[in-house]
Amino acid sequence: MAAKTLLLALLAMASSLAMASDPSPLQDFCVADKDSKVLVNGFVCKDPKVVKAEDFFFRGLDKAGDTGKKLGSNVTAVNVNKLAGLNTLGISMVRIDYAPRGLNPPTLTPRHGDPHRQLFVGFVTSNSDNGNRLFTKMLKKGDVFVFPQGLIHFQFNPGYTNTVAIGALSSQNPGTITIADAVFGSKPPISDEVLAKAFQRWQPKSSSSLLAMASSLAMASDPSPLQDFCVADKASKVRVNGFVCKDPTVVKAEDFFSTGLDKAGDTGKKLGSNVTAVNVNKIVGLNTLGISMVRIDYAPKGLNAPHTHPRATEILTVIEGQLFVGFVTSNSDNGNRLFTKMLKKGDVFVFPEGLIHFQFNPGHTNTVAIGALSSQNPGTITIANAVFGSKPPISDEVLAKAFQITRMAAKTLLLALLAVASSLAMASDPSPLQDFCVADKASKVLVNGFVCKDPKVVKAEDFFFRGLDKAGDTGKKLGSNVTAVNVNKLAGLNTLGISMVRIDYAPRGLNPPHTHPRATEILTVIEGQLFVGFVTSNSDNGNRLFTKMLKKGDVFVFPQGLIHFQFNPGYTNTVAIGALSSQNPGTITVADAVFGSKPPISDEVLAKAFQVDKKTIDWLQAQF
Ligand SMILES: *[C@@H]1O[C@H](CO)[C@@H](O)[C@H](O)[C@H]1NC(C)=O
Ligand SMILES: *[C@@H]1O[C@H](CO)[C@@H](O)[C@H](O)[C@H]1NC(C)=O
Numbered sequence: 001m002a003a004k005t006l007l008l009a010l011l012a013m014a015s016s017l018a019m020a021s022d023p024s025p026l027q028d029f030c031v032a033d034k035d036s037k038v039l040v041n042g043f044v045c046k047d048p049k050v051v052k053a054e055d056f057f058f059r060g061l062d063k064a065g066d067t068g069k070k071l072g073s074n075v076t077a078v079n080v081n082k083l084a085g086l087n088t089l090g091i092s093m094v095r096i097d098y099a100p101r102g103l104n105p106p107t108l109t110p111r112h113g114d115p116h117r118q119l120f121v122g123f124v125t126s127n128s129d130n131g132n133r134l135f136t137k138m139l140k141k142g143d144v145f146v147f148p149q150g151l152i153h154f155q156f157n158p159g160y161t162n163t164v165a166i167g168a169l170s171s172q173n174p175g176t177i178t179i180a181d182a183v184f185g186s187k188p189p190i191s192d193e194v195l196a197k198a199f200q201r202w203q204p205k206s207s208s209s210l211l212a213m214a215s216s217l218a219m220a221s222d223p224s225p226l227q228d229f230c231v232a233d234k235a236s237k238v239r240v241n242g243f244v245c246k247d248p249t250v251v252k253a254e255d256f257f258s259t260g261l262d263k264a265g266d267t268g269k270k271l272g273s274n275v276t277a278v279n280v281n282k283i284v285g286l287n288t289l290g291i292s293m294v295r296i297d298y299a300p301k302g303l304n305a306p307h308t309h310p311r312a313t314e315i316l317t318v319i320e321g322q323l324f325v326g327f328v329t330s331n332s333d334n335g336n337r338l339f340t341k342m343l344k345k346g347d348v349f350v351f352p353e354g355l356i357h358f359q360f361n362p363g364h365t366n367t368v369a370i371g372a373l374s375s376q377n378p379g380t381i382t383i384a385n386a387v388f389g390s391k392p393p394i395s396d397e398v399l400a401k402a403f404q405i406t407r408m409a410a411k412t413l414l415l416a417l418l419a420v421a422s423s424l425a426m427a428s429d430p431s432p433l434q435d436f437c438v439a440d441k442a443s444k445v446l447v448n449g450f451v452c453k454d455p456k457v458v459k460a461e462d463f464f465f466r467g468l469d470k471a472g473d474t475g476k477k478l479g480s481n482v483t484a485v486n487v488n489k490l491a492g493l494n495t496l497g498i499s500m501v502r503i504d505y506a507p508r509g510l511n512p513p514h515t516h517p518r519a520t521e522i523l524t525v526i527e528g529q530l531f532v533g534f535v536t537s538n539s540d541n542g543n544r545l546f547t548k549m550l551k552k553g554d555v556f557v558f559p560q561g562l563i564h565f566q567f568n569p570g571y572t573n574t575v576a577i578g579a580l581s582s583q584n585p586g587t588i589t590v591a592d593a594v595f596g597s598k599p600p601i602s603d604e605v606l607a608k609a610f611q612v613d614k615k616t617i618d619w620l621q622a623q624f
């Protein structure tokens with residue numbers, strides 16, 4: 001009898017399964033075109049020329065959902081259906097309201113009202129993990145909990161007051177499978193006989209059989225290609241992530257071919273370098289294949305100025321002459337370390353994804369290099385162009401604050417920086433290959449991410465973090481403070497491709513222009529107001545700036561790898577909660593990485609990049 005009651009209770013639990021993972025973006029963004037009749041994986045893309053800041057924006061997450069229905073909970077989802085800019089970016093957000101004794105699905109961070117408001121949460125592992133173990137935890141305000149991809153989970157408000165939670169999911173459209181509905185409410189129904197048989201073992205035992213039966217599939221998805229090839233059909237008017245495929249029967253060898261990489265580019269322009277790119281725009285056969293090639297020519301003293309590729313790692317070999325190369329690590333790696341190397345003919349060097357890098361020919365003869373990039377359309381973000389040359393420009397106030405100089409100096413620097421060529425190459429996290437892989441920080445073995453703890457000793461605490469209700473100290477110079485809950489603070493995030501931040505902004509506080517080399521960010525304002533913006537890569541009609549003034553309950557997306565900022569223009573504190581599509585998104589603060597690396601990037605490289613004299617560069621470096 002008790003089992004029966006428990007069965008009904010469990011069936012009533014709304015559990016959800018999110019399987020496989022989203023594809024990686026193949027361009028800066030691909031805003032969903034809901035009007036299109038064409039069906040693709042996700043949505044086809046709107047014409048980028050008509051994309052507006054509103055496409056990355058949603059208003060109303062401050063409003064409680066109606067919890068009057070029988071389960072006493074209500075999920076307000078901000079997915080690609082409500083926020084078209086999320087298409088291809090692999091992330092979304094939810095607000096969940098729980099009435100007293102209210103029960104329901106996904107995610108994190110209870111907040112609001114008195115500190116006694118609480119939430120009882122749990123998830124069940126798959127059949128493979130020693131048979132469907134249940135992990136539970138009682139959460140209070142400021143606590144964070146992770147539900148690994150695809151596992152059945154629930155949340156329950158055991159208290160006498162309402163509870164509110166904000167969650168983020170690592171898919172633009174995570175989907176939800178409510179077990180009870182799926183098993184007992186399918187159309188047409190699963191036959192009585194099947195169900196009777198399926199559940200026979202269950203009644204006298206525990207909940208595990210039912211959960212096992214309905215348990216989840218957490219699997220990795222194949223990267224890019226889903227067929228031998230998908231030659232880009234440039235004639236098609238349909239916009240998708242990348243390009244639609246040509247009819248394979250008319251595909252020819254020429255589609256995989258381009259000529260002329262033996263020809264030097266003209267290095268006569270001011271920086272003395274020229275990049276000839278062979279990407280999907282030149283070889284249509286590269287579509288969906290995740291690779292492209294470049295030839296770079298450098299005149300004597302020629303510079304390929306600091307830049308990043310938002311969607312690629314680069315590997316490069318010197319064919320003629322010599323080349324001084326370098327890249328700067330993200331803020332988290334002991335603060336923007338500079339790695340440099342003098343290359344000669346035949347040498348090969350790698351620029352890791354998303355990191356700012358440059359090449360300089362210190363010799364008296366021409367240099368030629370051939371590089372390959374791990375994207376069909378890696379994109380390039382020239383730091384100075386993106387930061388100081390966006391259209392329309394980022395406000396003087398934001399730039400002056402970010403670079404800690406006067407507005408006048410910002411304007412001068414702006415002109416100088418327009419010349420800097422910087423690039424960022426970004427990747428996304430690999431998909432999980434098991435239910436979870438809790439980071440074993442004690443292990444000496446170094447892998448991509450962390451090695452996994454023995455699952456037998458994994459505890460609910462491994463998926464848990466406490467304290468996101470506490471404001472960070474905004475007293476430092478920029479007036480903002482980011483509290484990040486990434487894999488370093490929450491070991492259970494390892495391999496799951498998601499993390500969370502709380503950002504506090506004092507009045508006039510700035511989170512200065514930065515990028516996350518491995519993640520898209522989705523953010524909602526909890527208190528106060530926020531002026532936000534991001535700048536597209538060089539390829540998108542030249543560094544367009546998208547801005548929006550956000551108020552409480554608004555949601556905004558910053559596409560993967562793009563330079564973005566947030567500024568509190570008000571006279572009161574602002575608080576935002578964000579989620580990022582990586583367990584360790586990394587942050588590259590543009591000003592710090594360029595002017596404050598250790599050791600510093602040479603005067604000569606920076607002076608040339610910014611087209612100013614070395615004294616100015618020395619002065620700038622002294623500011624960081
Ligand atoms: C959730 O709340 C919204 C807004 O109050 C309401 O329109 C909707 O019907 C509710 N959904 C459920 C399942 O109760
Ligand atoms: C690079 O070289 C090509 C071919 O000589 C030329 O058309 C192009 O304008 C050059 N680009 C730059 C930025 O100098």
Ligand SMILES: *[C@@H]1O[C@H](CO)[C@@H](O)[C@H](O)[C@H]1NC(C)=O
Nearest residue numbers: 471472473474475476481482
């Ligand atoms: C952010 O706030 C925390 C907690 O108040 C503080 O320890 C930390 O130093 C602050 N960080 C910055 C960069 O101000």
